Amino acid sequence: MNLVRCVVPVSGGKDSQTCLALAVEHFGKENVIGLFCDTQFEHPLTYEHIENMKDLYDVEIITRTAGSVLEQCLKWGRFPTDKVNFCTNYLKINVGKDFYKQLAEQQGCGFEVWYGLRSGESHQREKRYGQKIDHELYAPHEIMPSKYPKYLEKLGVMMRLPIVSWTEKEVLAFLGNTANPLYQKGFSRVGCFPCLAGGNTPKEKAFQFDSFGQSQLRKVREVEKQIGKSIFTSKGASQRNNEAQLCMFCQI
Structure with missing residues (x-):
């Protein structure tokens, strides 16, 4: 079994796909895996696109789910917003956190997580990540202090933001016609269809x-x-x- 050197959380969106392509180029396909956290609220084209990416990059993409967005809405008694995005916390970040811990313990060493964040996506992200450097490694809690525990760094799990300085135009040009077809149908965001916090x-x-x-x-x-x-x-x-x-x- 090959050692996993990089995990890329993929959503079916353009930024995470770009990170997956870059990781395969950097580490080799045999040392990279994708992690798809299924919110059970995706468009069928997105599920199809996830499957297509497995063939496109010849990598394993593992699917994990902790339930659905609508179950979370019922649990919280409200719909998510940009400021209260419990769906992302419970269905993506927490799922990823548990996966990274288990994988690091299983293989006895850490790995890099290539995260598809771009500082140009919003004013809020520019404020948070504008000073981050794309070729630097960061401890997970340095990227999201309130989301990731410090023990991940102790297990050797480190994060990189390889496209943090990229523009949307650069990402789309890099992917060409391999991006999720929902973009060609006029949607600027994919993932949940639709994002209930939007x-x-x-x-x-x-x-x-x-x-x-x-x-x-x-x-x-x-x-x-x-x-x-x-x-x-x-x-x-x-x-x-x-x-x-x-x-x-x-x-x-």
């Missing part, structure tokens, strides 16, 4: 995109009834989607 416009677009998006809206509506809160932050967006859903039922 704004009203991308959520509306996803819910009205295709039959799968419509089925996602129906699931969300059921959660809304149980927690007594709307997924939309404006009355206009909520009304538009109520009308869209009624039209959809009329066509059935």
